[in-house]
Each structure stands twice: as structure tokens, then as C-alpha cells.
Amino acid sequence: MAVQSKTPITLTIAGSDSGGGAGIQADIKAISATGGYACSVISALTAQNTQGVTGIFNISPEFVAEQMDAVFSDLDVKAVKIGMLSDSAIIRTVAAKLRQYQPPFLVIDPVMVATSGDLLLQQEAIETLKSELLPLADVITPNLPEAAALLDAEIPHNEDDMAQLVEALRGLGATSVLLKGGHLSQTRESTDLLILSDQVLRFSHPRIDTHNTHGTGCTLSAAIASFLAQGLTLIEAVRHAKTYITEAIRHADQLRIGAGHGPVHHFFDGHFQPERS
Numbered sequence: 001m002a003v004q005s006k007t008p009i010t011l012t013i014a015g016s017d018s019g020g021g022a023g024i025q026a027d028i029k030a031i032s033a034t035g036g037y038a039c040s041v042i043s044a045l046t047a048q049n050t051q052g053v054t055g056i057f058n059i060s061p062e063f064v065a066e067q068m069d070a071v072f073s074d075l076d077v078k079a080v081k082i083g084m085l086s087d088s089a090i091i092r093t094v095a096a097k098l099r100q101y102q103p104p105f106l107v108i109d110p111v112m113v114a115t116s117g118d119l120l121l122q123q124e125a126i127e128t129l130k131s132e133l134l135p136l137a138d139v140i141t142p143n144l145p146e147a148a149a150l151l152d153a154e155i156p157h158n159e160d161d162m163a164q165l166v167e168a169l170r171g172l173g174a175t176s177v178l179l180k181g182g183h184l185s186q187t188r189e190s191t192d193l194l195i196l197s198d199q200v201l202r203f204s205h206p207r208i209d210t211h212n213t214h215g216t217g218c219t220l221s222a223a224i225a226s227f228l229a230q231g232l233t234l235i236e237a238v239r240h241a242k243t244y245i246t247e248a249i250r251h252a253d254q255l256r257i258g259a260g261h262g263p264v265h266h267f268f269d270g271h272f273q274p275e276r277s
Contacts, residue, residue, distance in 0.1 A: 008036045009037045010039075011040065011080045012024055012027035012031070012039075012083065012222060012225075013041040013068070013080065014027060014083030014084050015044035015045070019049035019258065019263075020257075021257070021264075022218045026218040027083065030218070031225070032266075035230060036229055038222075038226075041064060041067040042064075043059055049258055050258030059090075064094065065093050068097040068101070078105065079228045080103045080106050091125060091132055104228075106137045112146045126150065134150075135172075137175065138176065138234065139174065139234060139238075140177050140178070141177075141180060142178075142179060143183055144162070144181065144182075144184070147165055151165060151172075156184075157184070158184065159181065159184070162181060162193055166179075176196050176234060179193045180192045189205065190204065190207045192204075194235065208249045208250050210249060210250075215263050219245055220245045221241075223244045227241060248265050
């Protein structure tokens with residue numbers, strides 16, 4: 001039985017990035033930097049660095065389940081963030097364990113499309129994700145290519161195109177959707193749409209001119225989960241997480257990690273604490 005904790009605990013279920021910029025490693029940094037305690041369930045191992053992925057080793061569904069049992073049986077998990085899940089069997093396993101343990105908050109970052117544009121999940125796995133996992137989520141955080149893949153639609157080219165996807169994204173069954181507009185690189189601002197059941201909220205920050213953006217999606221979703229675990233409302237969590245990722249990107253060039261697309265600076269200010277409203 002889990003022991004109650006005064007420390008807000010967030011569990012990340014995702015793949016490991018050997019280069020340290022994305023996946024489990026980025027999640028742990030983001031949760032720690034935003035005031036939470038991070039624990040993890042690793043769904044896949046990757047051989048990667050700032051220049052790309054050279055190999056993926058999938059963890060068995062049975063061992064994913066064993067990791068989840070170990071965490072939930074002992075730790076007072078307040079929020080769960082889910083990233084890379086590689087196939088239908090792992091998706092079903094994770095969904096079953098979430099229904100068993102029923103954590104208070106669930107954030108899903110549907111990692112489905114590589115930077116190259118290639119799909120990381122087969123169509124069967126995408127359908128399993130949509131039927132088994134997304135309806136359990138408090139918020140899902142697709143970028144534009146991922147939203148298009150989930151809906152079998154064209155990738156939006158502007159904010160008006162993003163708005164056209166609102167009703168279809170509501171139909172995926174999650175309580176809310178944060179549609180991320182970071183791929184609209186021609187715009188001067190980076191705008192995300194938080195799609196609630198009865199309204200759409202716009203979160204916009206100036207676009208930062210840097211090529212060091214590896215792990216931005218992982219970091220944003222982990223920060224949202226961390227803030228939810230600390231008791232913030234969803235809207236507050238998204239607003240503070242958007243501010244956090246913007247500053248982490250703004251300071252990314254200070255790190256100078258690797259020869260490719262480097263990571264964001266998770267600890268740009270030592271320890272990021274949101275101002276409570």
C-alpha cells in the first residue's frame with residue numbers, strides 16, 4: 001500500500017534518451033526543476049544523441065507492468081505523465097494498470113511522429129492509443145503532426161487550421177487537449193490552444209530563435225503533470241508550464257550540448273516556482 005507523502009510525486013512512463021535531452025531524462029529534470037519528486041517507468045531504451053536515434057530496444061509489457069506495480073504499491077503518485085509507448089501491447093498494459101491504480105491526474109504526450117516526419121507507431125498502435133488510453137487522460141498534448149496523425153487529417157499550416165481541428169480533437173475522449181503550435185515556425189509567437197469541453201484558451205509566448213529544442217514536448221507535458229501534482233488547476237498548470245518551457249528554450253544556448261539539436265535548459269533558474277494566483 002502506498003505511503004502518503006507531503007512531497008508531490010509525479011510518475012513518468014516513457015522511453016529513455018541516452019543523450020539526456022528528451023524522454024525519461026527530460027521528464028525527471030522538468031519535474032525536479034518545477035518542485036516535484038520524479039519516479040519513472042521505462043517503456044523503451046533508445047540509443048540517441050543530439051543528432052538522432054540509432055537504435056530502439058522495447059521493454060516487454062510484463063516488465064512495464066512490474067515497474068508500475070512497484071511504483072504504485074509504495075509511492076503516493078499524484079500525477080502520471082505518459083510519453084513514448086512503442087506498440088499496442090504496451091499501450092494496453094499501461095492502460096490496464098492505470099485503471100487499476102487510478103492516479104488523480106493523467107497527462108499524455110502522444111509521441112508518434114519523428115522529427116523527420118516518419119510515424120513512430122504503426123496504425124494499429126495508434127488506434128489502440130485512441131481507444132484504450134486517450135479517454136483516460138485529463139489532458140493530451142499533441143503537436144501539429146501528432147494531432148494530424150491521430151485524426152488522419154492534414155497538418156495545420158496556421159492558427160486558423162488549428163482551430164479547424166478543435167471539435168475532432170474533443171472527440172478523442174480526453175477531458176482536454178493542449179494543441180501545440182510550435183511547428184508553425186513562420187510565426188513570431190508560439191501559440192498553443194487549450195481545448196476544454198466548453199471553451200478554447202490561447203497561450204502564446206514569443207518564439208525563441210534557437211536550434212536547441214530537443215525534448216521540448218517531453219518537458220512541457222512533464223511540467224504540466226508536475227504542477228497538477230502540486231495542486232494547481234489545469235489552466236494554471238498549463239500557463240505555468242508554458243512559461244517554464246519558454247524560459248528553458250530561451251536559455252538553451254547556454255548549455256552547448258552536442259553537435260546537433262541540443263536540449264533545453266531545464267535548470268535555467270535553479271528551481272522554477274510558479275506564482276500562485
